[in-house]
Amino acid sequence: MTLIGLDVGGTTMKAALVGEGAPAGGDAGVLASESRPTDRADPVGGVLDFAAHLAARAASLGSPARAAGIALPGIVDEAAGTAVHSANLGWRDVPFLRLARERLGVPVAIGHDVRTGGLAEAVLGAGRDAGDFVFMAIGTGIAAALVLNGAPYPGTVGWSGEIGHVVVRPGGEPCACGNRGCLETYASASAVSRRHGGGVPAEEVIARAGRGEERAGRVWSEALDCLADGLAAATLLLDPGLVVMGGGLARAGDALLAPLESRLAARLTFRTPPRVLRTRLDDQAAVKGATILAQRALNGG
Secondary structure, eight states, X not given: OEEEEEEEOSSXXXXXXXXXXXXXXXXXXXXXXXXXXXXXXXXXXXXXXXXXXXXXXHHHTTOOEEEEEEEEOSEEETTTTEEEXXXXXXXXXXXHHHXXXXXXXXXXXXXXXXXXXXXXXHHHSTTXXXXXXXXXXXXXXEEEEEEETTEEOOOSXXXXXXXGGSBSSTTOSBOTTSOBSBHHHHHSHHHHXXXXXXXXXXXXXXXXXXXXXXXXXXXXXXXXXXXXHHHHHHHHHHOOSEEEEESGGGGGTHHHHHHHHHHHHHHOTTSOOOEEEEOSSGGGHHHHHHHHHHHHHHTTO
């Protein structure tokens, strides 16, 4: 029997089929992995279609799906199973838990993509023995998970962690959320690419900055400043001992971590800054977390 773990991103969906009985979220027992572009024209239908495809593939492998975990972007009310809002995908108040259960006919758990990634980091990754930490994912947008005693804290109705919409440049560039000057408008992977111009992906902008290109250096430096501003506010409010950086931009490695650590320390003039580490699970954190959710759904948790 198989568990489905599905991570829905703003540009790409990633998934894994994991044999039931394998360590939840680990690499052992992975039967298949797949990805496909997120359907921006019909994102809800695209997610459900991909989930149904994964169930069909599990059946074709002779190991039918027993449960599924789906990690969703934006504002997610996990208890109600509702995708409240995604600025990047444009949906509102989608009853994903009900729709997925009806489509798949198996137990389903719904999670916020970054909180689900934070769960995986707590169980398997860089935050495994940390207890309390902040997991920040930088991709199409930016969001964070506050992990307390090894469990992500969702907030009252699932609104926690929206650090990407903290205003770091008042009156600045417009954000998809309707505000101006939000962190993700300057420091997400899509923002770094857009602000550089010419269709250059964020990874190449960072590389060009490292080679001394003036335009790339200016864009990347401002992104780092904005990230440090956001993390300084989070540190002063929450007092974490560790920040784990994930999402596609975390693959920049030392080009991200070293200057971010120094800029964060410069903003925390009267206290020791938290450690800043790169994810150990790379861009698979939310997929692995989704399989943990699937196992819990199967167990009735």
